[in-house]
Amino acid sequence: MLSIFSSIPTHMDYKGQKLAEQIFQGIILVSAVIGFIYGLIIEQFGWTVYIVLAGFAISSLLTLPPWPMYRRNPLTWQPVLPESPGDGREKTQENTKKPRKHK
Amino acid sequence: MNTVLSRANSLFAFSLSVMAALTFGCFITTAFKDRSVPVDIHVSKVMLKNVDDFTGPRERSDLGFLTFDISADILCPCGSSCVCTPLFLYLSAEYSTKSNALNQVVLWDKIVLRGDKTKLLLKDMKSKYFFFDDGNGLRANKNITLTLSWNVVPNAGILPLVTGSGRKSLPFPDAYETTQSY
Numbered sequence: 001m002l003s004i005f006s007s008i009p010t011h012m013d014y015k016g017q018k019l020a021e022q023i024f025q026g027i028i029l030v031s032a033v034i035g036f037i038y039g040l041i042i043e044q045f046g047w048t049v050y051i052v053l054a055g056f057a058i059s060s061l062l063t064l065p066p067w068p069m070y071r072r073n074p075l076t077w078q079p080v081l082p083e084s085p086g087d088g089r090e091k092t093q094e095n096t097k098k099p100r101k102h103k
Numbered sequence: 104m105n106t107v108l109s110r111a112n113s114l115f116a117f118s119l120s121v122m123a124a125l126t127f128g129c130f131i132t133t134a135f136k137d138r139s140v141p142v143d144i145h146v147s148k149v150m151l152k153n154v155d156d157f158t159g160p161r162e163r164s165d166l167g168f169l170t171f172d173i174s175a176d177i178l179c180p181c182g183s184s185c186v187c188t189p190l191f192l193y194l195s196a197e198y199s200t201k202s203n204a205l206n207q208v209v210l211w212d213k214i215v216l217r218g219d220k221t222k223l224l225l226k227d228m229k230s231k232y233f234f235f236d237d238g239n240g241l242r243a244n245k246n247i248t249l250t251l252s253w254n255v256v257p258n259a260g261i262l263p264l265v266t267g268s269g270r271k272s273l274p275f276p277d278a279y280e281t282t283q284s285y
Contacts, residue, residue, distance in 0.1 A: 011105050017104035017105055021104060021113070024113075025117060028118055032121045032124075032125055036125055036128055045258040052121065060114055064107055064111055
């Protein structure tokens with residue numbers, strides 16, 4: 001049962017994260033501008049709030065789940081070095097540790 | 104930004120900041136409007152009595168009864184003719200007596216809720232509250248001024264207190280228990 005949950009991909013790659021941030025900021029800002037102008041015309045602030053909430057819903061639908069479009073640039077990991085005696089073992093550990101920190 | 108929770112966090116925070124900026128914009132666009140509108144107050148009848156005031160100094164005090172008409176088209180804070188915020192209207196009488204330089208008595212009030220029409224056309228209204236003076240200052244008072252004022256409750260920003268630009272000054276009768284028509 002748990003393996004089903006752990007097999008669901010939840011991460012985005014770096015370019016995907018940047019894209020997601022740009023998408024939700026753009027959608028919310030555009031909906032805020034539209035809502036403010038509409039609310040100014042019909043003179044009801046409530047509609048401004050509703051339009052911004054709609055933009056919030058759309059952007060959360062678009063950017064919260066890790067859609068495949070945010071995983072197009074996977075990190076290229078270093079190939080596994082052949083295990084060698086001595087200091088070679090520490091190096092491979094460092095190399096594998098570094099990218100994990102950012103994950 | 105790589106997990107769902109961190110994305111949700113930044114999305115919430117950004118939306119909240121945008122909403123705060125929009126609320127400030129709503130305040131800026133409504134704060135500097137001139138909300139004073141012409142109000143027509145017409146008093147048709149004034150009756151003056153001298154009765155025992157059991158709430159006050161236990162002496163006979165002046166009590167006035169007014170019948171009045173009000174017509175006003177009060178604009179809501181955003182300018183359209185239907186209210187987008189509640190309004191608290193009240194009619195107050197101002198006069199000066201020997202003992203007090205300024206007396207203000209609220210005679211009548213009305214709450215106009217969101218969605219109601221603000222074009223007031225009220226005929227032959229009786230005052231809601233007793234117009235008691237704390238002495239005998241109403242009899243033969245030559246200048247009693249009625250004004251209609253209202254509080255506006257906006258979505259964001261300050262609570263303006265607006266006074267209508269029409270006011271009505273009238274003299275009160277010289278004798279008790281007489282009805283004076285205007």
